[in-house]
Amino acid sequence: KMLLDNDGSVRVARAIQAAFPDAPVDIICIDPIRNLFDGGPDGGGENDNTAMMFFLKDRVEVLRDHIDPDCGIILIHHTKKLSKQQVKEDPFLALSGASALRGFYTSGLILHRPDEDASERKLEIELRNGPALPSKLIDKVRGQWVEINPMNERLVRAEVGAKHDAERDRKGGVIVHLISEQAEQGKMFTLSQFAAKFENKGSLGGQTSIRERLHVLATKGHVKFVRGDQIRDLGLKRDRSKFGYLCVRDMRLRTDREVVDDETGEVCPAFVRVLPTDFMCPQSGALLPVENPEVWVDQDGGEA
Template sequence: MNERLVRAEQGAKFDAERDRKGEVIVDILHREARSGRMYTMTLFAEAFENKSGLSGQTSIRERLNVLTTKGIVKFVKGDAASDLGLASDRSKYGYLCVEHMELATGEEAVDPETGEVTRVHARVFPSHYKCPQTGAVLPVENPAVWVYPEGGEA
């Protein structure tokens, strides 16, 4: 990474804020899925505008574009979305997906020993990702293995 020569301290603050917003977005996507809600990019930006310190729709969309290019956020669309009980969305990207995401299915399971009732969650695997070189939405080769592009986060 290039080292800042001018206003390094201010630049570091901006970098930290961008990182924080990215972490907040990933955390919200995890929590919402565990509650049974998944979002397209536009719907997420509209739903969380000025919430959780995320600022406006445009800023959220820009941050999501960076996160998808880095491979931190991927997509579920088409048959993969239908398999999860989601509407087969006509958006360019589909639903947002993050690593280790689980979606509440609406079903409940009862522990035979304790009688405790818990929500059933289905693991969400990405079906598509954004190519960092072209920006094209491409199918994932192996949904069970989360791959970060070279130079992406790990």
């Protein structure tokens, strides 16, 4: 294990200079402090203010001055267990170890999760110079941290609202699964007939509730439609409804034909892929033709 003591500091400085021979580095990052901590001749730990100040001034600052006095330093440190109320009142009390660390940095960041059931994190900011900055709500989207508009967060009955959101998502998932499952049994439905068929099944509620969920799913692109000649090609009954038959991603329709497996000789029902012909415009709600049925595009930007 390497410590940032006399020998360790020399080794780190040489390694940095060897890796960046042309120009000095802009930032030195120590991640985390605990792995490199050297409390000095007295051997103090992270909880000792004297030992912490020795590490910061006689180790970290000396290392920076040797490499480039103008470069910045990022120190990554662990936090300790605090109640949510304590974190809310003063987030930086969560910094583990000696309080001397808090008086050393020019700006501090604490990342914590206010709600264990939610993916969002809260970024608290503390500055020694300049005006205070408000905390930020962030989340990881497609591998990148992005800031979330705090106006989108509930202030009243947040837990109840989250349960209602989860229930709506559950109903949407059940509907998509049922559409796909029924197709594999050789059945496809129009929007109205699906709502009538599955009323009060799977805890979906009444017809109106199901139709509203289907409208939301269609607007988001999770449900699309099959109309026109494609209906005849699939062997379905001609339908005069506005939307035609419901279609979801990777949907297969069981047919009356049978096929024989070349390897086992087993007789199995034949399936055909169901590709959408139309989708619901998220702006107007009008049905528009699908440009490429082979590529399923969700209105939130996803493709498959």
